[in-house]
Amino acid sequence: MLTTTNELGYYEIRLESIGGLGANVAGKILAEAGVIGSGLNALNFASYGSEKKGSPVKSYIRFAPKEKQIRINSPVVQPHLVAIFHENMVNTNPVTQGLRKDGIVILNTSKSVDEARDFLKLASGTVATVDAIRIALEVKTRINMVMLGAIVRMLGFISLDSVKEVIKQTFEKKYPQTIASNLAGLEAGYNQVESKFFEYDGKYQYVEYQEERRPMGYKNAPIGGTIVEYANTITKNNMTSRIGKIPVFVKEKCINCGLCETTCPDYVFVWDRIIENGKPKMINMGLDYQYCKGCLRCVDICPAGALVEGIEREYDIEKISAKHDFDIYEKWYEDGEKR
Ligand code: SF4
Ligand code: SF4
Incomplete structure (x- = not known):
């Protein structure tokens, strides 16, 4: 059941990733599991630039109670939860921008939660860490399954069993041989994520969301x-x-x-x-x-x-x-x- 929503009645999530790590699929599975297994309404879509592996990708998920329809499909600018699929993105992209003051940020890292808070320069909120690369290598799955497990644990309102069911349905036709390792990665992410809440202490400042503007347009392109x-x-x-x-x-x-x-x-x-x-x-x-x-x-x-x-x-x-x-x-x- 949703206990936290914004003024429009939605719970909003932004997955910050790069092409090839599977954030798009993770977003789809999460939204579907919310609808099928947790009785919510959900909407998911992704945005990416070129299709090239390695370029930044964002996947957005909105949840709402069953009786409320989701009528907007604009990017999530004030997320309740941000999940960062690759820690190298932190230095090159404003991945936590717009995060709510009591929001949750999940980082794929081997750092401790205290180290991760400093690394992210987070003003306040919950920092969660999971070593998704290590786990993915160990259980031979992809990073997205481990991150999905960590996200489900931190959300608390999506049933893990329903996510497992959606994973089975998603992969059974094309990649049935991956189901067991994907489920193992999901469970490992769910069980191994660690988190800590940080009060605002003035150490770091909140980062407002800023719309991305391209430096070149039709007026100044070479x-x-x-x-x-x-x-x-x-x-x-x-x-x-x-x-x-x-x-x-x-x-x-x-x-x-x-x-x-x-x-x-x-x-x-x-x-x-x-x-x-x-x-x-x-x-x-x-x-x-x-x-x-x-x-x-x-x-x-x-x-x-x-x-x-x-x-x-x-x-x-x-x-x-x-x-x-x-x-x-x-x-x-x-x-x-x-x-
Ligand atoms: S031996 Fe291997 S590393 Fe050395 S030049 Fe040839 S391909 Fe490259
Ligand atoms: S050096 Fe790096 S990018 Fe080049 S072929 Fe080897 S792994 Fe690929």
Whole structure:
């Protein structure tokens, strides 16, 4: 039963995620379970930019008592609950904006609730944490199932059994082999989420919702719609696309064949040019993890075992990252004759 609603009579949820983590499916399952198993009215829809894996995605869910119809389908700007599917989003997106003063924020992280509150800079409300990446890897499910379990626990008014039923119905036709692991992930998220309420203590300030405005429109877009700035990919950051795994470079095994370079869609590998026996030679220096989205294609292609699959949080990414030195590339370019 709904005990908290806004002035319009709705309980509102916003899932903050990136393409590929399954927030859209999680939102659908949650809304359906609310209708089927908890006697509520519900509405769900998602918004995303390009369909590319790794771009920001928001999924919105509104619940209302059975006797009240839901007549609006605009984005949720003052959510009662926000669930953040990837902690790397916190630094790049205003994920908690508009959250109600007594709202709930659920973060996928291995941090404690106190650490998470500081990380989120949350003024007040309930902080809940669940290590969804670890659980998903352990039980071989997706992050969305673990987050769904944590959300159901924190909501308190959606029956876990009805969510299980909807999961079975959703996957039984196309992916029946995933049902058992999805249910295990759901239950683990439900059982392992931890939470704590924080009173307002002046440490952090509330973040109002601000409508996103694009910096370029029809009035100021560059001619032909092309962004002409040199090397605009320097600012690209693919770290939010990774879901727990990274390729790890074992330099001693590398034979500098270049297969990883031609396979990687994001130019992650850093190369240096040396002179060997009077001839120039390119050698692989490793990965610049800023650009790596964790697809692991390079691990599959490497013929020498010089790239192996690793769990991201077991490494200090800054330490193992080989940074592109764009000045050197510039020099090589100018110095073309000697290449
Ligand atoms: S594919 Fe493997 S051996 Fe070849 S350059 Fe890349 S890391 Fe080295
Ligand atoms: S996992 Fe490998 S192929 Fe995929 S983006 Fe990262 S470096 Fe490139």
